[in-house]
Structure formats: C-alpha cells, structure tokens
Amino acid sequence: xxxxxxxxxxxxxxxxxxxxxxxxxxxxxxxxxxxxxxxxxxxxxxxxxxxxxxxxxxxxxxxxxxxxxxxxxxxxxxxxxxxxxxxxxxxxxxxxxxxxxxxxxxxxxxxxxxxxxxxxxxxxxxxxxxxxxxxxxxxxxxxxxxxxxxxxxxxxxxxxxxxxxxxxxxxxxxxxxxxxxxxxxxxxxxxxxxxxxxxxxxxxxxxxxxxxxxxxxxxxxxxxxxxxxxxxxxxxxxxxxxxxxxxxxxxxxxxxxxxxxxxxxxxxxxxxxxxxxxxxxxxxxxxxxxxxxxxxxxxxxxxxxxxxxxxxxxxxxxxxxx
Amino acid sequence: xxxxxxxxxxxxxxxxxxxxxxxxxxxxxxxxxxxxxxxxxxxxxxxxxxxxxxxxxxxxxxxxxxxxxxxxxxxxxxxxxxxxxxxxxxxxxxxxxxxxxxxxxxxxxxxxxxxxxxxxxxxxxxxxxxxxxxxxxxxxxxxxxxxxxxxxxxxxxxxxxxxxxxxxxxxxxxxxxxxxxxxxxxxxxxxxxxxxxxxxxxxxxxxxxxxxxxxxxxxxxxxxxxxxxxxxxxxxxxxxxxxxxxxxxxxxxxxxxxxxxxxxxxxxxxxxxxxxxxxxxxxxxxxxxxxxxxxxxxxxxxxxxxxxxxxxxxxxxxxxxx
Numbered sequence: 001x002x003x004x005x006x007x008x009x010x011x012x013x014x015x016x017x018x019x020x021x022x023x024x025x026x027x028x029x030x031x032x033x034x035x036x037x038x039x040x041x042x043x044x045x046x047x048x049x050x051x052x053x054x055x056x057x058x059x060x061x062x063x064x065x066x067x068x069x070x071x072x073x074x075x076x077x078x079x080x081x082x083x084x085x086x087x088x089x090x091x092x093x094x095x096x097x098x099x100x101x102x103x104x105x106x107x108x109x110x111x112x113x114x115x116x117x118x119x120x121x122x123x124x125x126x127x128x129x130x131x132x133x134x135x136x137x138x139x140x141x142x143x144x145x146x147x148x149x150x151x152x153x154x155x156x157x158x159x160x161x162x163x164x165x166x167x168x169x170x171x172x173x174x175x176x177x178x179x180x181x182x183x184x185x186x187x188x189x190x191x192x193x194x195x196x197x198x199x200x201x202x203x204x205x206x207x208x209x210x211x212x213x214x215x216x217x218x219x220x221x222x223x224x225x226x227x228x229x230x231x232x233x234x235x236x237x238x239x240x241x242x243x244x245x246x247x248x249x250x251x252x253x254x255x256x257x258x259x260x261x262x263x264x265x266x267x268x269x270x271x272x273x274x275x276x277x278x279x280x281x282x283x284x285x286x287x288x289x290x291x292x293x294x295x296x297x298x299x300x301x302x303x304x305x306x307x308x309x310x311x312x313x314x315x316x317x318x319x320x321x322x
Numbered sequence: 323x324x325x326x327x328x329x330x331x332x333x334x335x336x337x338x339x340x341x342x343x344x345x346x347x348x349x350x351x352x353x354x355x356x357x358x359x360x361x362x363x364x365x366x367x368x369x370x371x372x373x374x375x376x377x378x379x380x381x382x383x384x385x386x387x388x389x390x391x392x393x394x395x396x397x398x399x400x401x402x403x404x405x406x407x408x409x410x411x412x413x414x415x416x417x418x419x420x421x422x423x424x425x426x427x428x429x430x431x432x433x434x435x436x437x438x439x440x441x442x443x444x445x446x447x448x449x450x451x452x453x454x455x456x457x458x459x460x461x462x463x464x465x466x467x468x469x470x471x472x473x474x475x476x477x478x479x480x481x482x483x484x485x486x487x488x489x490x491x492x493x494x495x496x497x498x499x500x501x502x503x504x505x506x507x508x509x510x511x512x513x514x515x516x517x518x519x520x521x522x523x524x525x526x527x528x529x530x531x532x533x534x535x536x537x538x539x540x541x542x543x544x545x546x547x548x549x550x551x552x553x554x555x556x557x558x559x560x561x562x563x564x565x566x567x568x569x570x571x572x573x574x575x576x577x578x579x580x581x582x583x584x585x586x587x588x589x590x591x592x593x594x595x596x597x598x599x600x601x602x603x604x605x606x607x608x609x610x611x612x613x614x615x616x617x618x619x620x621x622x623x624x625x626x627x628x629x630x631x632x633x634x635x636x637x638x639x640x641x642x643x644x
Contacts (some may be wrong), residue, residue, distance in 0.1 A: 021364075023468070026469060026470075026543075026547060027399070027468055027469050027531075028365060028395040028398040028399055028469070028531050028532055029363045029364055029365035029395045029396065029398070029399045029401070029457075029459070030363070030364040030365070031361050031362070031363060031364075031399070031461075031466050032361065032362040032363075032364060033361050033362070033463065034356040034361075034362055039353050039354065039355050040353070040354040040355070040356055040362075041351045041352070041353060041354075042343075042351055042352040042353075042354060042407060042440055042441055042458075043350060043351035043352070043407075043441055044407040044408070044409050044441055044442045044443050044454075044456060045409065045443045046409035046410075046411055046443045046445045046452075046454065047445075048411055048445055048446075048447045048448075048449070048452075050448060051445060051446060051447065051448070052445070072350075073350040073351045074351065076350040076351070077349070077350055077351045077353070079351070085364060085365075085366040085456050086366070087366050087367065087368035087454040088368075089368055089370055089452055089454075118364055119364055119365055119366055120366045121366050121367045121368045121454075123368045123369075123370055123373060123374070124370070124373060125370045125373065125449060125450070125452060126370075126372060126373070126449065126450060127370070127447060127448065127449015127450050127452065128447070128448060128449050130368075130370075130411055130447060130449065130452045132366075132368065132409040132411075132443075132454030134366060134407050134456035135351075136364075137351070139353075141355065144353050146345070146349055147348060147349050147350070148348075209349075209350050210350055221348075225348060
C-alpha cells in the first residue's frame with residue numbers, strides 16, 4: 001500500500017518547517033514543555049484567498065502574512081513567540097511550486113522571528129485557499145498587555161505608520177499608482193509585527209492592542225474596554241512618505257487611511273509622564289512611535305479632529321466580514 | 323461608530339463558550355497558565371463542508387465532530403484536554419440559527435469533555451464552511467503515547483468498533499439502508515474520543531495513534547514508525563452489530579470497512595504479557611478493546627488475512643485529500 005499524495009506533500013513542504021516538539025509531524029500531536037514560570041499567550045487567525053490576500057499575491061508572502069498577523073497579536077500582548085500550528089485548505093491541482101514558495105516564505109520568517117511549526121493539518125477544499133494559524137507565545141505572569149486599562153488623560157500612542165496596508169491593497173488593485181519602491185504593496189503583503197516594542201511596553205502601556213481592522217475602529221475597542229472616550233488627532237497620525245504622497249494628491253483618502261485595515265501596528269495607552277520612557281524603549285527597538293490623541297471621560301466614542309481641532313466624520317469605519 | 327456585525331455574531335454565539343484564559347474573547351490573545359510540571363500536547367484539524375461533513379448535517383453535530391476529532395488526537399497521545407482555539411470561515415448569509423445550533427453542540431461537548439474555548443477568529447469565505455480547530459492538552463513529562471515503539475511480536479489492539487464511520491457516511495448518502503437506531507450515521511457525525519483509555523494506556527501501550535484515515539493505512543503508519551511489519555486478522559476486527567448486519571448482506575464491503583476513514587478509535591501496540599492489564603484498564607474506562615493481529619519482523623507492510631489465514635487484497639487503502 002503506497003502512501004497517499006498528501007503525505008508526500010507534507011513531507012516535502014511542511015516537515016522542513018517543523019521544530020522541536022513537532023515530532024517531525026509524524027505523530028498525532030506535538031509535545032511542548034512550556035517555559036517554566038511563564039504564562040502562555042494563544043491566538044488564532046484565518047486567511048482566505050480573495051478576502052485577506054489577493055489570489056495572485058506571490059505565494060512567498062502569503063504564509064508570512066498569516067504568520068505575521070498572528071505574531072502581531074503576540075506583540076499586542078507583550079509576548080515572545082514560541083511556535084505555531086497551521087491548517088491549510090488547498091484546492092486540488094494547486095501547482096507544487098506554489099506550495100514550495102509558500103513554505104519557503106514561512107521558513108524565512110521562522111528564522112527572522114525565532115519560532116517553528118509544531119503541527120497542523122492539510123486538507124482539500126473545493127473553495128479558495130483557506131489558511132488558519134494558531135500561535136503560541138509566552139509572557140511573565142501578570143505582565144501581559146491588555147485592551148482594558150486606558151484612563152481619561154492617558155495619551156494614545158501608535159507605532160510605525162498607518163494606512164499603508166489599505167493603500168497598498170488599493171495599489172495592487174489598480175486603484176492608485178504604485179510608489180516607485182513598491183513600499184505600499186509590501187506593507188499590505190508583509191506586516192511588521194512589533195514584537196520587541198510590545199515586550200518593552202510591559203509596565204509602561206496601560207492598555208494595548210494591534211491595529212488590524214482600522215485605527216478608528218480599533219481605538220474604539222480600547223475605549224469600550226477602558227470605559228472612556230478618545231480624541232484622535234488626525235494630523236498627528238503617522239504616515240509613511242508613500243502614503244503622504246498619495247494623500248497630498250487626494251485629500252479625500254484620509255478617512256480610508258484612518259479606518260482601513262491591515263496596519264498591524266501597536267496602539268496603546270500610557271500616562272503622559274511615561275512619554276520619555278516610551279520614546280526611549282521604542283528607540284531601542286528601532287521602531288517609531290507617535291502620540292496621536294488622548295483618552296477622555298465619558299462614553300466610549302472616538303472623536304476624530306483635524307489639525308485645527310474641528311471634528312471629522314469618517315463615515316462607516318473599519319472592516320467587517322459580514 | 324457602531325460595531326460591525328461579526329462582533330455581534332462572536333458575542334452571541336462564541337463568547338458563551340469562552341472559558342478561563344479566554345479573556346471573554348475581547349483581547350488580542352488568550353492567557354493560559356500551563357499546568358505546572360506537565361508537557362503540553364497540541365494538535366490541529368480542519369474540516370470543510372462537503373469534504374469532512376455533509377452540508378446538510380445537523381449544525382449541532384458539526385462543531386462537535388471537529389472538536390472530537392481533535393480530542394481523539396489527544397487521546398492517541400494519552401493526554402487530558404485543556405482548551406481549544408477555533409477559526410470559522412463562514413459564507414455570508416449563513417442563517418443565524420445555524421450558528422446558534424453549531425455553538426450549542428460545542429457547548430454540550432465542552433461540558434462532556436471538560437474544556438472550553440480559548441480564542442479564535444471568524445472570517446467570511448466565498449467557499450464552503452471551513453472550520454479549523456487547535457486543541458491543547460497536557461500529559462506527564464515523558465508519558466505521552468507515540469506512534470513509534472511497536473516491536474515484532476507485539477499485539478495489535480483497537481478500541482470500540484471499526485467501519486461505522488465510513489458506513490455511516492454511506493447511509494447518509496443513500497448508498498446503504500439506515501439501521502433502525504441511526505447508529506451508523508451517528509458514528510459518522512459524532513466520533514467518540516477515547517480519552518480515558520488513552521490516559522490509562524500510559525506505560526502499557528508501546529505505540530499508539532488514532533484511526534482516522536482507515537485502519538489498514540493507519541496501521542501502516544505504526545509499522546513505518548516502528549520499523550516492522552504487521553499481520554492484521556480481518557475476522558478479529560471488531561464490528562458493531564449494525565456494521566455486521568450490512569457486511570452480512572454485502573461481504574464485498576470488508577475492504578471498505580478496513581480502509582474507510584472516520585473511525586476515531588485508538589490503535590495501539592502492546593506486549594502479549596500486558597493483555598490482561600489492558601483489558602482491565604479498558605473495562606474500567608467502559609471501552610471495548612480487541613486484539614486484531616500482531617507486529618512482525620521485516621518491511622513496514624501490513625498483511626491482511628482472513629479467518630482461514632489466507633491473504634486479502636484491500637486495493638487502494640485509506641482516504642487521501644489529493
């Protein structure tokens with residue numbers, strides 16, 4: 001009796017990604033001795049072709065995007081990565097080269113972020129490519145960053161730059177001209193999980209999350225969790241040079257920048273007195289951070305204001321699946 | 323800004339499933355203090371409508387089947403359940419009642435098996451319903467059952483009964499008449515993870531796995547992992563009364579019973595001298611166990627013999643996705 005093709009597919013493409021505890025992907029489950037005295041941090045994300053990535057995205061970037069969105073969840077909790085499990089739903093007849101490139105991208109990110117594959121499942125689907133990844137990380141007990149904790153008067157901080165992901169999607173869909181360096185498209189395809197910064201914010205950030213569904217909507221989550229409102233200063237939201245160039249030509253893009261998804265930056269609350277310490281930690285991590293507003297007493301409502309302090313209406317804010 | 327519909331869907335259907343560590347599904351990740359001094363056991367499985375379950379299966383059973391196939395992986399390692407993360411890919415327009423019934427089934431199984439939801443993700447898909455579940459369990463260090471370890475002379479054991487899953491699928495697809503009690507269809511829809519038996523086999527089974535892709539194929543895995551062959555006595559393979567009744571009318575079904583998927587029974591190797599201890603442990607768990615052959619020196623080949631010792635050819639054995 002010969003082995004069915006899925007075993008050869010797993011052996012060729014996924015076994016090289018397997019690390020300690022994965023038992024070469026040959027057992028029913030993985031075995032992992034958790035780091036003694038640490039809490040586990042667990043998150044799961046799914047990605048579907050045509051919904052979360054473009055069917056013609058380079059396969060090298062697709063697995064990396066999924067891994068990085070999960071790593072971004074670890075960053076948001078201040079956790080360090082430990083390993084991951086992944087299930088892949090693949091159409092029959094997917095070219096073998098696609099899977100090879102997909103796995104090669106994951107291998108590169110495993111080296112960059114210091115984790116490896118623990119296990120998973122490979123199934124066929126009559127639908128589009130469907131990927132699901134569960135990540136494990138660890139954190140000192142009680143040190144995890146949480147969404148609840150922002151208080152009126154706290155400052156709102158965000159890492160990196162906002163809007164690149166949604167603009168990059170627009171570039172890839174032909175809606176905008178591409179920037180010469182391909183920066184925006186790369187930001188859509190390859191988020192940059194802020195793991196170092198997340199870990200450095202323990203004891204400094206009062207609340208934190210990663211921005212995945214749009215800055216304004218996700219800030220609303222921090223407000224609801226903290227039981228307070230927020231004032232977001234649109235003019236202080238950090239933009240990349242490429243995003244700034246697009247916005248200069250089309251000022252109506254501002255709501256899209258503030259509500260579009262795929263940023264994967266850290267959004268956090270901190271006491272004003274901690275600003276200097278936060279800047280120092282961020283500099284040590286090589287990540288830019290910006291203060292973009294403050295939390296305010298009252299209802300969990302995000303008020304967006306322009307440079308002159310006038311209120312901006314963003315319309316329907318944030319990505320929804322349904 | 324109102325919350326998008328997916329948040330209400332998660333709050334209504336999935337938050338009631340969330341247990342300790344899930345942080346009410348409101349943070350970026352779950353936090354779990356692992357049981358001190360235990361190893362973690364981790365497995366992930368995906369299920370696609372039309373591939374792993376029938377699109378018109380009762381939604382109450384679909385999440386339970388996914389959870390139970392993962393619990394069966396824990397059972398195969400001798401582990402106790404701890405919690406799970408689940409991602410759901412759902413077509414837009416899925417009736418709300420479907421999700422309510424899906425979650426109610428999971429709630430029932432959470433109570434039965436003593437675990438709860440830790441986290442996940444809910445996305446839309448243009449394809450069929452696509453579910454992925456990662457399970458966490460725990461085991462005493464070094465006590466996990468493994469696929470490698472069977473030696474020539476060891477007896478082959480299996481729990482419960484074999485073939486019900488694949489025959490149940492045939493019943494649901496109108497290929498066979500249903501048994502009066504609906505036993506076979508239920509066995510296809512609701513596997514019975516042998517968690518108690520798996521834990522009781524620590525120190526007794528030399529190798530173990532769960533039968534998910536067909537008995538003959540999965541026995542081949544134990545052979546390859548152990549570097550030996552196996553002789554499977556078809557006449558000793560345990561059949562349910564319903565399966566036996568079908569086979570009586572159609573003896574050509576035997577290869578299908580021995581190679582069809584969806585059994586989710588434990589298959590294990592043990593020294594002949596441990597037979598009595600194994601029977602005692604199984605009786606204490608209330609699970610039937612049967613000796614169905616032995617491991618043999620030589621190549622990793624499964625030889626199937628009939629009651630008279632003559633060799634049977636099963637043809638193409640085992641389920642493959644590709």
